[in-house]
Amino acid sequence: MPLEIPLAPVAERVADLNARYRHHAATEVLEHALTDPQVGRIAVVSSFGAESVALLHMVSVIDADVPVVFLNTEMIFPETLDYQCAVAERLGLTNLRITRPDPTELFLRDPENELHLSDPDACCALRKIDPLEDALDGFDAWITGRKRFHGGKRVALDFFEAAGSWIKVNPLAHWSPENVADYMTNNRLPRHPLVARGFPSIGCVPCTSRVAEGEDPRAGRWRGREKLECGIHFVNGKAVPVLSRT
Known part of the structure; x- marks a missing residue:
């Protein structure tokens, strides 16, 4: 059996991958991410939200x-x-x-399912960050559907980025809303039913509200709070990855 060659440090691999694939199209970036030995063992992480079907189809x-x-x-x-x-x-x-929060942790930390009211960051950690970190154990990289047009800290998104000892791959980083809509239409992909009802960005029920015409697509997430992100990619809008396995 051939020996497995250890991967280089994440920062080195990310820099190399971005240099090699910087001018590639989304499909090519995805194909390379699934086969390039510098990426390693990889999974897709999907919310099956408003735009997820485009990446999943690809x-x-x-x-x-x-x-x-x-x-x-x-x-x-x-x-x-x-x-x-x-x-x-x-x-x-x-x-x-399909991964879920640990039922014992839910019972101990959120027995009444009301943690989101007093501490939404802790709720996200319990229900999203911790379970996802467990689900990604054994992988070297994961694919996201994030795009620059989502705004905030995503405006300078690269195809490859470091997240602790993982690599995050963002093949649709440079896509526009029109690119997403065209891809879904041309491939006759099903739409999330909540989009037509005013939910362009979809999270958990208690922390997602309808978005009015002209509002930012993410305005309905944690409305009325300073919280901007669940913490999987950023901490309260700051570019500090929470998922930081060492």
């Missing part, structure tokens, strides 16, 4: 057996659960991995 065309991690926080919309099942079946995703 992955399914290349390799429908790529691991797809779906995080069920136990507080997501029923429509998202139905959509997840429908999309996975439609695209023929054969390696879907």
Whole structure:
């Protein structure tokens, strides 16, 4: 059996990958991410939200057996659960991995399901960050659907970025809203049912509200609070990755 060659430090690999693939199209970046030995073992992390089906379709065309991690926080919309099942079946995703918060931790830290009211950051850590970190154990990299047009700290998003000892891959980083809409239309992909009802960005039920015309698409997330991010990618809008396995 051939010896496994240790991977170089994450920062070195990220710099090399961005240099080599900087001018590639989204599909090419994704194909390389799934096969380049400098990326390592990789999974897709998907919320099955408003725009998720575009990336998932792209992955399914290349390799429908790529691991797809779906995080069920136990507080997501029923429509998202139905959509997840429908999309996975439609695209023929054969390696879907559904992860949930630890039930003992939920009982100890949020027995009344009201932690989001007093400490939404702690709620996100309990229901999103900790379970996702466990789900990604054994992987060297994970693929996201983030894009620069989402604004905030995403405006300078690269195709590859470091997150602790993981690499995050953002193949759609340079896509515009029109690119996403065109891809979904041209491939006849199903829309999340909540989008038509005024939810362009979809999270957990208690912390997601409708967005009025002209508002930022993420205005309905944690409305009325200073909180901007769940913490998977940033801490309160700051570019500090919480997922920092060492």
